[in-house]
């Protein structure tokens with residue numbers, strides 16, 4: 187009799203061994219755990235000879251496809267997480283066998299005829315789908331170049347060959363956008379954590395049994411149990427939303443997608459107008475095939491970008507130049523988006539008398555003032571308190587407000603343009619967002635103030651002007667990726683302008699107009715940005731020239747954290763830190779960070795995993811602050 191290793195699903199229990207005759211890796215089994223039974227996934231064959239209990243029964247043979255199981259093993263290994271933690275990340279909490287499937291629509295519409303560039307991309311990637319070879323493609327197309335239509339054609343190709351596909355988009359909030367567009371063209375189901383348990387289970391099984399061959403969704407949809415996977419697409423591959431930051435394994439869905447494509451021997455398509463520096467580097471080196479979509483569809487021109495030097499203009503935040511362009515748009519009945527990367531009214535309040543600033547008690551950073559709700563809220567932990575009428579320290583009756591958030595910009599624009607203005611940010615509830623979105627789409631409103639939420643994939647054909655209130659917000663962060671993120675966010679925002687018949691204009695306000703990043707944005711030249719960035723990365727030994735592993739130490743006692751940090755340092759002398767994080771405190775806990783640059787794997791780190799809940803290991807962190 188053989189033994190097998192089983193990971194109980196749902197409960198945080200490490201793998202257990204059982205005796206069995208027929209169970210194999212990937213099977214769903216029912217096993218006794220103490221005096222109960224639970225579902226578990228067989229992950230491997232063991233060789234233990236001590237007395238073991240037997241599995242009760244095999245519930246479903248080959249419950250998950252082999253390529254998915256291998257991907258999960260890869261993920262646990264690469265991201266330094268225990269295998270059972272990785273399994274529970276990938277397979278949603280208790281998937282009871284089978285429920286009713288959603289019903290299938292049989293009528294699917296036709297799309298537009300692809301242009302020459304789209305055709306080329308479809309043929310080239312299509313050949314890899316047909317030959318079932320694992321190749322990675324970067325579909326690098328400027329904003330508005332018609333990438334989505336290429337994706338749809340490729341998925342249809344895979345379906346015609348009897349294979350399934352996975353499509354990832356960066357944000358759960360974009361679900362309606364992709365779902366509606368895709369479901370008109372082929373059978374697909376969404377898979378994400380926002381679905382209720384019943385729907386999620388029903389979708390999961392419909393995908394597993396191949397009733398619906400295409401799984402789409404944000405990050406975690408990469409674990410969709412598609413049986414005959416023939417294609418994986420990661421749209422907006424540069425997006426930081428693909429990184430799981432909070433729970434181990436702290437995986438990046440793009441990297442997991444590449445691993446899964448390897449195990450399933452199918453092509454992986456990464457799409458972006460502003461590829462991650464690492465991705466583009468691999469394309470330049472030839473590890474990834476580069477396919478360009480160099481033109482906007484119907485030859486629409488890219489918008490013209492103008493920089494406004496904030497050091498020379500008194501009138502802020504709506505500078506005369508921006509005001510003039512807004513006037514022009516409004517008088518023509520065209521639409522504009524005004525981008526500011528901060529929510530609330532004012533990021534910082536100061537008492538003009540004694541200098542007191544209200545801070546979050548847990549995170550020790552200034553609380554953001556929200557005027558509509560009359561509250562102060564912490565941007566990290568969501569702690570909030572009502573704003574008092576006077577300074578609690580000296581009873582001065584007024585506050586000085588420093589900086590700008592969406593609410594304040596909205597107020598200033600309303601003074602100029604009345605009720606033509608709407609605000610779109612995450613401080614609003616979903617229902618409000620949908621209403622505002624529709625108002626703007628139907629052109630009941632002309633000006634939209636928003637955070638990066640407005641930059642994500644939306645297509646408003648009547649937007650001809652984009653204004654960026656302060657382009658320096660991200661660039662000023664002490665992070666080696668600050669330049670890359672600035673370029674990506676501002677290029678995406680700029681890309682919202684001029685997607686319809688009229689050409690677009692973009693105004694970016696900055697204190698550093700000579701900074702190379704802004705020059706690259708002005709020229710809308712990803713290549714220029716990349717050439718400068720890659721030299722800097724090489725000099726400093728940052729990715730893609732090294733791998734980073736970040737260790738965060740978080741806990742209430744600073745001396746305790748330092749002690750853990752020094753223990754790590756004794757084992758790995760070249761590790762940097764421990765130093766206080768840029769966010770020194772979070773939710774009442776102190777935070778220290780340690781950073782290690784490695785070339786390949788480092789066995790010494792394995793010893794750190796799962797030992798101490800105050801210690802989090804982040805492989806390939808997207809931020810080091």
Ligand SMILES: [Zn+2]
Nearest residue numbers: 537540577580
């Ligand atoms: Zn005061």
Ligand SMILES: [Zn+2]
Nearest residue numbers: 546549564567
């Ligand atoms: Zn806080």
